[in-house]
Amino acid sequence: MTTPLELVCPAGTPAGLRTAVDAGAHSVYCGYRDETNARNFPGLNFDRAEMKEAAAYTHEHGAKILIALNTFMRAGCTDLWKRGVDDAVAAGADALILADVGLVDYARKTYPKQRLHLSVQAAAATPEAIAFYRDRFGIARVVLPRVLTVEEIARLTAQAAPCETEVFVFGGLCVMAEGRCMLSSYATGKSPNMTGVCSPPSHVSYREESDALVACVGGFTVERFERGEAAGYPTLCKGRFEADGAVSHLFEDPVSLNAVELLPRLAEIGVTAFKIEGRQRGRAYISTVVRAFRKAIDTMAVGGKVDYDELRSLTEGQRDTVGAYKKAWR
Amino acid sequence: MRGHLPPFLSNATGFLPLLPLEVIARRLMSNAMAARPSFAARLGEYAGRTFAIDPVDCPFVFLIKPEGGRTDMKVVRRSVAQDHDARIAAPLVVLIGMVDGTYDGDALFFSRDLSIDGDTEAVLALRNAIENAELDPSTVLGLPKSLQGPVNRATRRLFVELRRLLDAPEENGPNSGANP
Known part of the structure:
Protein backbone atom coordinates (compact mmCIF):
# COMPACT_ATOMS: atom_id res chain seq x y z
CA MET A 1 0.00 0.00 0.00
CA THR A 2 1.55 3.24 -1.09
CA THR A 3 -1.05 5.86 -0.17
CA PRO A 4 -3.33 6.42 2.83
CA GLY A 24 -16.54 4.74 10.07
CA ALA A 25 -16.59 6.94 6.98
CA HIS A 26 -13.39 8.90 6.49
CA SER A 27 -15.39 11.40 4.48
CA VAL A 28 -18.98 11.88 3.39
CA TYR A 29 -20.35 13.47 0.26
CA CYS A 30 -23.68 15.25 0.06
CA GLY A 31 -25.45 18.07 -1.72
CA TYR A 32 -28.00 20.83 -1.50
CA ARG A 33 -31.70 20.27 -2.00
CA ASP A 34 -31.84 21.65 -5.54
CA GLU A 35 -30.70 20.90 -9.05
CA THR A 36 -27.05 21.70 -8.34
CA ASN A 37 -26.36 18.14 -7.33
CA ALA A 38 -26.77 14.95 -9.29
CA ARG A 39 -29.02 13.26 -6.75
CA ASN A 40 -31.88 15.74 -6.77
CA PHE A 41 -34.64 13.41 -5.61
CA PRO A 42 -37.71 14.31 -3.54
CA GLY A 43 -37.15 14.33 0.21
CA LEU A 44 -33.41 14.03 -0.22
CA GLY A 62 -12.75 13.63 12.69
CA ALA A 63 -14.24 13.08 9.25
CA LYS A 64 -14.44 15.28 6.16
CA ILE A 65 -17.44 16.64 4.29
CA LEU A 66 -17.35 16.87 0.51
CA ILE A 67 -20.16 18.93 -0.98
CA ALA A 68 -21.28 17.97 -4.48
CA LEU A 69 -22.38 20.66 -6.92
CA ASN A 70 -21.97 18.32 -9.82
CA THR A 71 -24.58 19.17 -12.40
CA PHE A 72 -23.99 21.51 -15.31
CA MET A 73 -24.96 25.16 -15.05
CA ARG A 74 -27.93 26.25 -17.14
CA ALA A 75 -27.35 29.14 -19.50
CA GLY A 76 -28.80 32.32 -18.06
CA CYS A 77 -29.23 30.77 -14.63
CA THR A 78 -25.74 30.29 -13.25
CA ASP A 79 -26.39 32.08 -9.98
CA LEU A 80 -27.94 29.00 -8.36
CA TRP A 81 -24.69 27.07 -8.84
CA LYS A 82 -22.42 29.96 -7.83
CA ARG A 83 -24.49 30.56 -4.71
CA GLY A 84 -24.13 26.85 -3.98
CA VAL A 85 -20.35 27.17 -4.14
CA ASP A 86 -20.42 30.25 -1.87
CA ASP A 87 -22.64 28.53 0.69
CA ALA A 88 -20.67 25.29 0.60
CA VAL A 89 -17.43 27.13 1.30
CA ALA A 90 -19.12 29.08 4.10
CA ALA A 91 -20.52 25.86 5.56
CA GLY A 92 -16.98 24.51 5.92
CA ALA A 93 -16.71 22.03 3.06
CA ASP A 94 -13.41 20.18 3.03
CA ALA A 95 -13.78 19.91 -0.71
CA LEU A 96 -16.26 20.81 -3.42
CA ILE A 97 -17.12 18.15 -6.00
CA LEU A 98 -17.68 19.96 -9.29
CA ALA A 99 -18.34 18.97 -12.88
CA TYR A 106 -15.64 30.40 -10.58
CA ALA A 107 -14.77 28.36 -7.49
CA ARG A 108 -11.03 28.57 -8.13
CA LYS A 109 -11.02 32.30 -8.80
CA THR A 110 -13.34 33.16 -5.91
CA TYR A 111 -11.84 30.79 -3.36
CA PRO A 112 -8.18 30.21 -4.31
CA LYS A 113 -7.49 28.07 -1.25
CA GLN A 114 -10.59 25.87 -1.44
CA ARG A 115 -9.89 22.21 -2.20
CA LEU A 116 -11.67 21.13 -5.38
CA HIS A 117 -12.51 17.63 -6.62
CA LEU A 118 -13.61 16.82 -10.14
CA SER A 119 -16.88 14.91 -10.21
CA VAL A 120 -17.34 11.70 -12.15
CA GLN A 121 -19.92 13.78 -14.03
CA ALA A 122 -17.05 15.63 -15.72
CA ALA A 123 -16.08 12.33 -17.40
CA ALA A 124 -12.36 13.07 -17.25
CA ALA A 125 -10.98 9.75 -18.39
CA THR A 126 -7.77 10.69 -20.18
CA PRO A 127 -4.42 11.97 -18.90
CA GLU A 128 -4.92 15.09 -21.01
CA ALA A 129 -8.32 15.94 -19.52
CA ILE A 130 -7.14 15.36 -15.97
CA ALA A 131 -3.96 17.38 -16.57
CA PHE A 132 -6.05 20.27 -17.85
CA TYR A 133 -8.16 20.42 -14.71
CA VAL A 143 -13.38 10.87 -9.49
CA LEU A 144 -12.90 8.40 -12.32
CA PRO A 145 -15.72 7.13 -14.54
CA ARG A 146 -16.92 3.59 -13.95
CA VAL A 147 -15.97 2.51 -17.45
CA LEU A 148 -12.24 1.98 -16.92
CA THR A 149 -10.27 -1.19 -16.24
CA VAL A 150 -7.96 -1.46 -13.25
CA GLU A 151 -4.94 -1.23 -15.51
CA GLU A 152 -6.30 1.88 -17.20
CA ILE A 153 -6.83 3.35 -13.72
CA ALA A 154 -3.25 2.47 -12.83
CA ARG A 155 -1.91 4.39 -15.82
CA LEU A 156 -4.23 7.34 -15.23
CA GLY A 172 -25.51 1.30 -8.26
CA LEU A 173 -23.48 0.90 -11.40
CA CYS A 174 -23.79 3.57 -14.03
CA VAL A 175 -22.55 1.88 -17.18
CA MET A 176 -22.38 5.04 -19.27
CA ALA A 177 -19.79 7.82 -19.52
CA GLU A 178 -21.41 9.90 -16.81
CA GLY A 179 -22.10 13.50 -17.67
CA ARG A 180 -22.54 12.49 -21.29
CA CYS A 181 -25.42 10.03 -21.03
CA MET A 182 -28.62 11.25 -22.68
CA LEU A 183 -30.84 8.22 -22.12
CA SER A 184 -32.83 9.71 -19.25
CA SER A 185 -33.07 13.01 -21.08
CA TYR A 186 -34.36 11.23 -24.17
CA ALA A 187 -37.08 9.40 -22.27
CA THR A 188 -38.14 12.08 -19.80
CA GLY A 189 -36.58 15.43 -20.67
CA LYS A 190 -34.67 15.33 -17.37
CA SER A 191 -31.19 14.03 -16.70
CA PRO A 192 -28.57 13.81 -13.96
CA ASN A 193 -26.45 16.21 -15.99
CA MET A 194 -28.83 19.18 -15.94
CA THR A 195 -31.51 18.56 -13.33
CA GLY A 196 -29.82 16.02 -11.10
CA VAL A 197 -32.15 13.11 -11.73
CA CYS A 198 -31.71 9.95 -13.76
CA SER A 199 -35.08 8.32 -14.49
CA PRO A 200 -36.85 10.95 -12.38
CA PRO A 201 -39.55 9.44 -10.16
CA SER A 202 -42.05 11.91 -11.63
CA HIS A 203 -41.75 9.91 -14.85
CA VAL A 204 -41.56 6.43 -13.33
CA SER A 205 -44.56 4.21 -12.79
CA TYR A 206 -45.11 0.64 -11.73
CA ARG A 207 -48.03 -1.64 -12.31
CA GLU A 208 -48.85 -5.23 -11.49
CA GLU A 209 -49.68 -7.26 -14.57
CA SER A 210 -50.42 -10.98 -14.56
CA ASP A 211 -48.37 -11.48 -11.41
CA ALA A 212 -45.44 -9.52 -12.85
CA LEU A 213 -44.18 -6.05 -11.96
CA VAL A 214 -43.97 -3.77 -14.98
CA ALA A 215 -41.74 -0.68 -14.76
CA CYS A 216 -42.18 2.30 -17.09
CA VAL A 217 -40.04 5.41 -17.59
CA GLY A 218 -41.42 8.35 -19.51
CA GLY A 219 -44.05 6.11 -21.04
CA PHE A 220 -41.51 3.49 -22.16
CA THR A 221 -41.83 0.04 -20.66
CA VAL A 222 -38.29 -0.78 -19.57
CA GLU A 223 -38.68 -3.93 -17.53
CA ARG A 224 -41.04 -6.70 -16.56
CA PHE A 225 -40.01 -8.52 -13.40
CA GLU A 226 -41.68 -11.90 -13.14
CA ARG A 227 -42.96 -13.15 -9.79
CA GLY A 228 -40.02 -13.87 -7.48
CA GLU A 229 -37.50 -12.26 -9.83
CA ALA A 230 -35.22 -9.68 -8.21
CA ALA A 231 -35.93 -6.13 -9.33
CA GLY A 232 -33.64 -3.25 -10.26
CA TYR A 233 -33.82 0.48 -10.76
CA PRO A 234 -36.13 1.63 -13.57
CA THR A 235 -33.44 3.02 -15.86
CA LEU A 236 -33.22 2.66 -19.61
CA CYS A 237 -29.63 1.43 -19.43
CA LYS A 238 -30.70 -1.54 -17.32
CA GLY A 239 -33.96 -2.20 -19.10
CA ARG A 240 -34.85 -5.44 -20.82
CA PHE A 241 -35.77 -5.07 -24.45
CA GLU A 242 -36.51 -7.17 -27.49
CA ALA A 243 -34.03 -6.85 -30.33
CA ASP A 244 -33.56 -9.19 -33.27
CA GLY A 245 -36.17 -11.49 -31.78
CA ALA A 246 -34.37 -11.95 -28.48
CA VAL A 247 -35.25 -10.37 -25.14
CA SER A 248 -32.27 -9.30 -23.04
CA HIS A 249 -30.69 -6.53 -21.02
CA LEU A 263 -9.30 -3.04 -3.06
CA PRO A 264 -5.74 -4.35 -2.57
CA ARG A 265 -4.89 -3.87 -6.23
CA LEU A 266 -6.52 -0.44 -6.38
CA ALA A 267 -4.56 0.62 -3.32
CA GLU A 268 -1.38 -0.80 -4.80
CA ILE A 269 -1.71 1.29 -7.96
CA GLY A 270 -2.07 4.44 -5.92
CA VAL A 271 -5.81 5.15 -5.84
CA THR A 272 -6.41 7.47 -2.89
CA ALA A 273 -10.13 7.19 -2.25
CA PHE A 274 -12.78 4.48 -2.47
CA LYS A 275 -16.28 5.76 -3.09
CA ILE A 276 -19.53 4.13 -2.11
CA GLU A 277 -22.50 5.05 -4.28
CA GLY A 278 -25.97 5.56 -2.79
CA ARG A 279 -27.07 8.95 -1.55
CA GLN A 280 -30.60 7.78 -2.34
CA ARG A 281 -30.26 4.75 -0.08
CA GLY A 282 -31.40 4.36 3.52
CA ARG A 283 -29.51 4.24 6.78
CA ALA A 284 -29.65 0.44 6.75
CA TYR A 285 -27.66 0.35 3.53
CA ILE A 286 -25.25 3.06 4.62
CA SER A 287 -24.42 1.53 7.98
CA THR A 288 -23.94 -1.96 6.56
CA VAL A 289 -21.88 -0.99 3.54
CA VAL A 290 -19.75 1.61 5.29
CA ARG A 291 -18.96 -0.74 8.17
CA ALA A 292 -18.12 -3.56 5.77
CA PHE A 293 -15.81 -1.44 3.66
CA ARG A 294 -14.18 0.21 6.64
CA LYS A 295 -13.56 -3.26 8.04
CA ALA A 296 -12.18 -4.37 4.68
CA ILE A 297 -9.81 -1.40 4.52
CA ASP A 298 -8.67 -1.89 8.10
CA THR A 299 -8.27 -5.64 7.56
CA MET A 300 -6.32 -5.02 4.40
CA ALA A 301 -4.04 -2.60 6.20
CA VAL A 302 -2.91 -5.39 8.53
CA GLY A 303 -2.67 -7.99 5.76
CA GLY A 304 -5.88 -9.85 6.66
CA LYS A 305 -8.39 -11.60 4.39
CA VAL A 306 -11.45 -9.62 3.35
CA ASP A 307 -14.97 -11.16 3.40
CA TYR A 308 -17.59 -9.44 1.27
CA ASP A 309 -20.56 -11.81 1.10
CA GLU A 310 -22.53 -9.75 3.62
CA LEU A 311 -23.01 -6.98 1.08
CA ARG A 312 -24.91 -8.98 -1.52
CA SER A 313 -28.42 -8.58 -0.07
CA LEU A 314 -28.21 -4.84 -0.58
CA THR A 315 -27.30 -4.98 -4.22
CA GLU A 316 -29.52 -4.10 -7.13
CA GLY A 317 -31.00 -7.24 -8.62
CA GLN A 318 -29.50 -9.04 -5.60
CA ARG A 319 -26.37 -9.58 -7.67
CA ASP A 320 -23.04 -7.83 -7.93
CA THR A 321 -20.25 -7.36 -10.43
CA VAL A 322 -16.78 -5.91 -10.65
CA GLY A 323 -18.09 -3.95 -13.62
CA ALA A 324 -15.60 -2.57 -16.08
CA TYR A 325 -12.68 -3.00 -13.71
CA LYS A 326 -12.04 -6.43 -15.23
CA LYS A 327 -13.85 -5.74 -18.50
CA ALA A 328 -16.04 -8.83 -18.03
CA TRP A 329 -19.00 -7.11 -19.67
CA ARG A 330 -20.46 -8.11 -22.97
CA MET B 1 -44.32 -15.54 2.14
CA ARG B 2 -41.40 -14.22 4.14
CA GLY B 3 -42.21 -11.81 6.91
CA HIS B 4 -45.95 -12.48 6.75
CA LEU B 5 -47.96 -13.05 9.90
CA PRO B 6 -49.13 -16.66 10.13
CA PRO B 7 -52.67 -17.14 8.69
CA PHE B 8 -54.36 -17.58 12.08
CA LEU B 9 -52.90 -14.30 13.34
CA SER B 10 -53.57 -12.54 10.08
CA ASN B 11 -57.18 -13.68 10.18
CA ALA B 12 -57.46 -12.66 13.82
CA THR B 13 -56.48 -9.08 12.99
CA GLY B 14 -59.59 -9.02 10.81
CA PHE B 15 -61.67 -9.00 13.98
CA LEU B 16 -59.95 -5.91 15.36
CA PRO B 17 -62.33 -2.96 15.56
CA LEU B 18 -61.00 -0.24 13.26
CA LEU B 19 -61.95 2.80 15.33
CA PRO B 20 -59.75 2.02 18.38
CA LEU B 21 -56.99 0.98 15.99
CA GLU B 22 -57.32 4.30 14.21
CA VAL B 23 -57.24 6.23 17.49
CA ILE B 24 -54.05 4.45 18.55
CA ALA B 25 -52.45 4.88 15.14
CA ARG B 26 -53.31 8.59 15.12
CA ARG B 27 -51.77 8.99 18.56
CA LEU B 28 -48.54 7.27 17.51
CA MET B 29 -48.32 9.33 14.34
CA SER B 30 -49.00 12.50 16.27
CA ASN B 31 -46.19 11.67 18.73
CA ALA B 32 -43.80 11.09 15.86
CA MET B 33 -44.72 14.32 14.10
CA ALA B 34 -44.41 16.33 17.31
CA ALA B 35 -40.95 14.90 17.94
CA ARG B 36 -39.83 15.50 14.36
CA PRO B 37 -41.19 18.90 13.31
CA SER B 38 -39.01 18.97 10.19
CA PHE B 39 -40.73 15.87 8.82
CA ALA B 40 -43.39 17.74 6.85
CA ALA B 41 -40.84 20.23 5.54
CA ARG B 42 -38.75 17.41 4.12
CA LEU B 43 -41.85 15.99 2.46
CA GLY B 44 -42.34 19.39 0.85
CA GLU B 45 -45.10 19.53 -1.74
CA TYR B 46 -45.81 15.84 -1.21
CA ALA B 47 -47.09 16.40 2.33
CA GLY B 48 -50.52 17.00 0.87
CA ARG B 49 -50.68 13.57 -0.77
CA THR B 50 -52.61 10.69 0.69
CA PHE B 51 -50.46 7.62 1.23
CA ALA B 52 -51.86 4.13 1.62
CA ILE B 53 -49.59 2.18 3.94
CA ASP B 54 -50.66 -1.37 3.24
CA PRO B 55 -49.58 -4.19 5.57
CA VAL B 56 -50.34 -6.98 3.12
CA ASP B 57 -50.69 -9.60 5.83
CA CYS B 58 -53.44 -7.66 7.59
CA PRO B 59 -56.94 -6.92 6.29
CA PHE B 60 -56.69 -3.15 6.85
CA VAL B 61 -54.81 -0.23 5.31
CA PHE B 62 -53.58 3.02 6.87
CA LEU B 63 -54.45 6.12 4.84
CA ILE B 64 -52.12 8.93 5.89
CA LYS B 65 -52.05 12.58 4.84
CA PRO B 66 -49.22 14.26 6.79
CA GLU B 67 -50.02 17.82 5.76
CA GLY B 68 -48.61 20.82 7.63
CA GLY B 69 -47.58 19.04 10.79
CA ARG B 70 -51.11 17.72 11.31
CA THR B 71 -51.88 14.12 10.62
CA ASP B 72 -54.97 12.99 8.88
CA MET B 73 -55.07 9.25 9.35
CA LYS B 74 -57.73 6.69 8.68
CA VAL B 75 -57.68 2.94 9.08
CA VAL B 76 -59.92 1.24 6.55
CA ARG B 77 -60.57 -2.23 5.22
CA ARG B 78 -58.43 -2.98 2.18
CA SER B 79 -61.48 -3.45 -0.01
CA VAL B 80 -62.43 0.22 0.45
CA ALA B 81 -58.90 1.70 0.43
CA GLN B 82 -59.17 3.23 -3.02
CA ASP B 83 -58.80 6.96 -2.43
CA HIS B 84 -55.04 7.54 -2.27
CA ASP B 85 -52.20 8.99 -4.34
CA ALA B 86 -49.57 6.38 -3.61
CA ARG B 87 -49.42 2.95 -2.02
CA ILE B 88 -46.57 1.24 -0.16
CA ALA B 89 -47.21 -2.42 0.53
CA ALA B 90 -45.23 -4.97 2.54
CA PRO B 91 -45.74 -7.29 5.50
CA LEU B 92 -46.41 -5.45 8.76
CA VAL B 93 -43.04 -6.23 10.40
CA VAL B 94 -41.24 -5.12 7.26
CA LEU B 95 -43.10 -1.79 7.20
CA ILE B 96 -42.23 -1.24 10.86
CA GLY B 97 -38.62 -2.08 10.01
CA MET B 98 -38.60 0.65 7.37
CA VAL B 99 -39.81 3.19 9.90
CA ASP B 100 -37.12 2.38 12.47
CA GLY B 101 -34.31 2.12 9.92
CA THR B 102 -33.87 -1.64 10.14
CA TYR B 103 -34.42 -2.05 6.43
CA ASP B 104 -33.31 -0.21 3.33
CA GLY B 105 -36.30 0.53 1.09
CA ASP B 106 -34.41 0.00 -2.16
CA ALA B 107 -33.13 -3.38 -0.98
CA LEU B 108 -36.68 -4.43 -0.08
CA PHE B 109 -37.83 -3.30 -3.50
CA PHE B 110 -35.05 -5.24 -5.23
CA SER B 111 -35.95 -8.39 -3.29
CA ARG B 112 -39.68 -7.83 -4.01
CA ASP B 113 -40.52 -7.77 -0.31
CA LEU B 114 -41.99 -4.30 -0.86
CA SER B 115 -44.10 -2.97 -3.68
CA ILE B 116 -45.22 0.51 -4.58
CA ASP B 117 -47.69 2.03 -6.98
CA GLY B 118 -49.22 5.40 -7.69
CA ASP B 119 -47.20 8.62 -7.38
CA THR B 120 -43.59 7.39 -7.34
CA GLU B 121 -42.25 10.85 -6.43
CA ALA B 122 -44.47 11.02 -3.37
CA VAL B 123 -43.39 7.53 -2.29
CA LEU B 124 -39.74 8.51 -2.58
CA ALA B 125 -40.28 11.72 -0.65
CA LEU B 126 -42.05 9.84 2.15
CA ARG B 127 -39.36 7.20 2.29
CA ASN B 128 -36.61 9.81 2.53
CA ALA B 129 -38.49 11.84 5.15
CA ILE B 130 -38.99 8.73 7.28
CA GLU B 131 -35.32 7.82 6.88
CA ASN B 132 -34.28 11.23 8.12
CA ALA B 133 -36.71 11.16 11.04
CA GLU B 134 -34.75 8.39 12.80
CA LEU B 135 -37.86 7.23 14.60
CA ASP B 136 -37.51 4.74 17.41
CA PRO B 137 -40.23 3.01 19.44
CA SER B 138 -40.00 5.34 22.43
CA THR B 139 -40.38 8.42 20.22
CA VAL B 140 -43.45 6.98 18.52
CA LEU B 141 -44.88 5.98 21.90
CA GLY B 142 -44.17 9.47 23.25
CA LEU B 143 -42.27 8.18 26.27
CA PRO B 144 -40.22 10.34 28.65
CA LYS B 145 -36.44 10.29 28.23
CA SER B 146 -35.86 8.10 31.30
CA LEU B 147 -37.75 5.22 29.70
CA GLN B 148 -36.42 5.56 26.19
CA GLY B 149 -33.31 3.40 26.47
CA PRO B 150 -34.91 0.37 28.15
CA VAL B 151 -38.03 0.49 25.96
CA ASN B 152 -36.03 0.81 22.74
CA ARG B 153 -33.79 -2.09 23.71
CA ALA B 154 -36.70 -4.31 24.74
CA THR B 155 -38.66 -3.50 21.59
CA ARG B 156 -35.59 -4.10 19.51
CA ARG B 157 -35.16 -7.59 20.99
CA LEU B 158 -38.85 -8.31 20.48
CA PHE B 159 -38.76 -7.38 16.80
CA VAL B 160 -35.52 -9.24 16.15
CA GLU B 161 -37.17 -12.36 17.51
CA LEU B 162 -40.45 -11.71 15.72
CA ARG B 163 -38.74 -11.20 12.38
CA ARG B 164 -36.74 -14.37 12.90
CA LEU B 165 -39.93 -16.34 13.66
CA LEU B 166 -41.67 -14.89 10.61
CA ASP B 167 -38.66 -15.50 8.35
CA ALA B 168 -38.59 -11.78 7.51
CA PRO B 169 -35.82 -10.33 5.31
CA GLU B 170 -32.40 -10.15 6.90
CA GLU B 171 -31.91 -7.11 9.10
CA ASN B 172 -29.05 -4.78 8.33
CA GLY B 173 -29.92 -1.38 9.75
CA PRO B 174 -27.88 0.77 12.12
CA ASN B 175 -29.73 -0.80 15.06
CA SER B 176 -29.61 -4.39 13.87
CA GLY B 177 -27.61 -7.15 15.48
CA ALA B 178 -25.40 -7.17 12.40
CA ASN B 179 -23.98 -3.83 13.44
CA PRO B 180 -22.57 -3.99 16.95
Missing part, protein backbone atom coordinates in the same frame (compact mmCIF):
# COMPACT_ATOMS: atom_id res chain seq x y z
CA LEU A 5 -6.80 5.24 1.86
CA GLU A 6 -9.97 7.29 2.25
CA LEU A 7 -13.44 5.76 2.39
CA VAL A 8 -15.86 8.24 0.81
CA CYS A 9 -19.45 7.57 1.80
CA PRO A 10 -22.85 8.79 0.64
CA ALA A 11 -25.19 10.95 2.70
CA GLY A 12 -28.60 11.79 1.27
CA THR A 13 -30.02 13.15 4.50
CA PRO A 14 -28.62 14.54 7.77
CA ALA A 15 -29.53 11.23 9.43
CA GLY A 16 -27.74 9.35 6.68
CA LEU A 17 -24.68 11.54 7.19
CA ARG A 18 -24.54 10.82 10.92
CA THR A 19 -24.99 7.11 10.18
CA ALA A 20 -22.09 7.15 7.70
CA VAL A 21 -19.80 9.04 10.06
CA ASP A 22 -20.70 6.80 13.00
CA ALA A 23 -20.11 3.71 10.84
CA ASN A 45 -30.47 16.36 0.43
CA PHE A 46 -29.68 19.28 2.70
CA ASP A 47 -30.91 22.81 3.18
CA ARG A 48 -28.40 25.52 4.12
CA ALA A 49 -28.81 25.16 7.89
CA GLU A 50 -28.66 21.36 7.72
CA MET A 51 -25.44 21.54 5.71
CA LYS A 52 -23.75 23.71 8.33
CA GLU A 53 -24.82 21.31 11.06
CA ALA A 54 -23.64 18.39 8.95
CA ALA A 55 -20.22 19.98 8.50
CA ALA A 56 -19.94 20.58 12.24
CA TYR A 57 -20.95 17.00 13.07
CA THR A 58 -18.54 15.58 10.51
CA HIS A 59 -15.61 17.64 11.76
CA GLU A 60 -16.37 16.93 15.41
CA HIS A 61 -16.00 13.25 14.58
CA ASP A 100 -19.04 22.15 -14.87
CA VAL A 101 -15.81 23.73 -16.09
CA GLY A 102 -17.30 27.20 -15.69
CA LEU A 103 -18.21 26.48 -12.08
CA VAL A 104 -14.73 25.07 -11.48
CA ASP A 105 -13.33 28.32 -12.81
CA ARG A 134 -5.13 19.83 -12.46
CA ASP A 135 -2.84 22.38 -14.08
CA ARG A 136 -5.42 25.03 -14.93
CA PHE A 137 -7.58 24.90 -11.81
CA GLY A 138 -5.56 23.03 -9.21
CA ILE A 139 -8.05 20.16 -9.00
CA ALA A 140 -6.80 18.02 -6.12
CA ARG A 141 -8.69 14.83 -6.91
CA VAL A 142 -10.55 13.36 -9.85
CA THR A 157 -3.36 7.51 -11.55
CA ALA A 158 0.35 7.59 -12.32
CA GLN A 159 -0.11 10.33 -14.90
CA ALA A 160 -2.58 12.35 -12.82
CA ALA A 161 -0.21 12.84 -9.87
CA PRO A 162 -0.10 14.91 -7.78
CA CYS A 163 -3.83 14.98 -8.49
CA GLU A 164 -5.38 12.10 -6.53
CA THR A 165 -7.79 9.55 -7.99
CA GLU A 166 -11.03 8.31 -6.48
CA VAL A 167 -12.93 5.27 -7.76
CA PHE A 168 -16.33 3.76 -7.06
CA VAL A 169 -16.15 0.45 -5.23
CA PHE A 170 -19.77 -0.31 -4.35
CA GLY A 171 -23.34 0.54 -5.28
CA LEU A 250 -29.14 -4.81 -24.01
CA PHE A 251 -26.80 -2.50 -22.08
CA GLU A 252 -26.32 -4.01 -18.64
CA ASP A 253 -28.06 -6.34 -16.22
CA PRO A 254 -29.57 -4.78 -13.07
CA VAL A 255 -26.58 -5.49 -10.87
CA SER A 256 -24.57 -3.49 -8.37
CA LEU A 257 -20.87 -2.77 -8.40
CA ASN A 258 -18.92 -4.56 -5.70
CA ALA A 259 -15.18 -4.11 -6.12
CA VAL A 260 -14.16 -5.09 -2.61
CA GLU A 261 -12.01 -7.92 -3.98
CA LEU A 262 -10.08 -5.34 -5.99
